[in-house]
Amino acid sequence: MREGETGRDGFPVLAVVALAVLALALAAFVKGPNHDEYWTVFYTDPRLGMAQAWEWWSSDTGHPVGYYALHRAFASLSSASVLGGRLFNLVPLAIFIAFAFFTGADRAQRNYSRLLAVMVLVSHGTIERFAQHRAFFIGVLLVAALVIALQRGFADRARAPVLAGLAALAMGLLALFNYPSLAAGLALLGAAVFVQLLSRRFAEASWIAAAALTGLAIAAVSMWNSYGYERVQLGYWVSAADFALNLAAVGATAVLANLAASAFALRGGMAALRGFDARAPIREWRSEDRFALCLALSILFAFAGFALINFATHAMAKRQLVAVVPLIAGLIANLALRVPLQAREYRLIVLSMVLSIGGALLLLHRQPSFRYFAPELAAAQAECPGYTIHPVSLTALTGAPKTLNARHQDLALDVGYDDIARRYRLTLDRATRGFDARCGGAIWMESAWIESPYPPAAAVAARIGFTLTAQQAASASLELYGSSLLIRVPPDAASAD
Known part of the structure; x- marks a missing residue:
């Protein structure tokens, strides 16, 4: 590929960032408001006294208080509204874009994080969650950031402690913002610890375990704070069959988020299998192979964990499952980049982005909402x-x-x-x-x-x-x-x- 065709590292950075931001911003206006969003507006009204607000946030036992507290502070500067809450998601989006698109020690790390970000940001589930004044979008971004940090830690042992620190920060924020996304993060870190132990990288395993424990400790304090309040009554009941369908639908959105990247992943996976020596011990595998195993296990762990949570609560609707999208997207990106992508293939990725965005916005416009009648x-x-x-x-x-x-x-x-x-x-x-x-x-x-x-x-x-x-x-x-x-x-x- 000639330098300059798609940016210094081969990725069409500006085109991709512009498309992603435009799609998400449009979604905020296209999608109608729903009851959950008005619940958030009601709970973050700056006219509420802090003591009363804290009691209300704590009584919403299915959600940590962090998102309410953040938007109470934001509403005090402007006003509490559904559209304002949605557009506030541009702030964590900007931070994530800076991390995913403009950091990384080398070209391979940057191209991986950028392709992962593309697939996550234009997935229907992510676009839909951006256009909802709840904590799910932030949760998806934090899980995606965890995937990027771990990929870099697997590839560069010298930076593993620093990246584990970033993972601990992400896990702490997940515990304060969104429990289902925290569960996905725990599945990812648990898989990473397991693979690092099999690889005899005990120091790296201990750092990752410490990051996981950080999230668990903060979540335990958050749940203890809500202990004693009545459980929020749900207006729905997710059966085992419905849960399986929801999980399949969310997984499909991750695969279909970028058809070109998924096709390249199939090609890359076949190439990786041809050069793979199954008899070699895991500690001798290449870092991308060990990380692919980590991601595959994390998807299985997340599916199993969500199934157990739904068995106990019958509350795992599609929006609760969207945090698996970065795990699936991470595995697809890992495989897609096994064969170096050419300029025309990057253009196909951008074209697939456009198709995915158009489909997502059309579906969002037709969704049931308060404004339908x-x-x-x-x-x-x-x-x-x-x-x-x-x-x-x-x-x-x-x-x-x-x-x-x-x-x-x-x-x-x-x-x-x-x-x-x-x-x-x-x-x-x-x-x-x-x-x-x-x-x-x-x-x-x-x-x-x-x-x-x-x-x-x-x-x-x-x-x-x-x-x-x-x-x-x-x-x-x-x-x-x-x-x-x-x-x-x-x-x-x-x-x-």
Whole structure:
């Protein structure tokens, strides 16, 4: 390859960085908001007193307090909002890009970290998590940084202690921000310790083990802080079959994140097998072979760990599993670079990025969200100002809230309803349970979990607390998109005439 075609180290750095940042920033605007994000906005409102805020953060037992504390500080400088929280992800993104794209002792290390970063950043799961005001995106970046640090430590024993220190920092941050990502990090470090022990590199194994223990110690303190609070009630139940499907889907997004890189990985893997001596002891393997084994084991450990967590909690939805993406991407990058890539192959990687980004943004735009019914409601109210929109709380279906978390779920919903009402200029009616005879109206409920086959609209309306006339009951219709529920109540025919 001629120098200058794709940058001094062979990688089209500027094109890749620009594409990744553009894709993620666009995702923040394309994806609609959801209940979890409004929960974050509610919990990071700077008007809350710190004592009350700390109690609330601690009571959210499935999440460490670090993300809430960070965004409470950020909101105090501006204001708490879904879009602001999403765009704040540009800060950790910039730090990760600087680490992955512009550091590394040699060309091989830089090309590895850059290809890994490409696959992680344009994976559908990562783009989706960037466009969510929660801690999952930061978790993915920290796990990816762990992969890069370990790869460099395997390749350069002299720098292993410093890189283990970086790993300890990443594990500490994972323990403060996101437990599922911490589990993926532990799987990676556990695999690294195992491989280093087999390689008789006991000093390196001890440094990596110390990094893992750092994360475990901080997580233990965080969980102890939440001990005694009621467990957050989930609106879903992930069965073993659903978990397996979720894991397969997330794994597929990592493989499909860059079709060109995955194809090159297949080629590189075959080349590596041809030159591999299975009889040689692991300590005599090349560093890239030992690290490939580490990554393969880490994927297995992560899958097993997540399966155990889901068995205990039934809470491992797709967003909880996205931290495996850097592990899979790391293995693909390891294999893809076994055969030196040419300039045209790097161009194929960039083209694959564009395809992956386009597909991810299209899927995000169509995702269920708070705004799904908003254009319809705005048009109906503009046409007939008496059109009544009743936003409904979760406890309208489940009964009066008996716990702090149940009350907070309703309050977070109200934050979301009010935000959408401001954006689309809707007038909401929480005070009454009736409908304008001339204009009709709608019952609007987010995070509504109703199993199919759906009951008649009138029956659901009655369960929520609305009594419809015989004519309204006969003509009302129900639509559920994702967890967004809308019951349409047409105007009274006689009044309309």
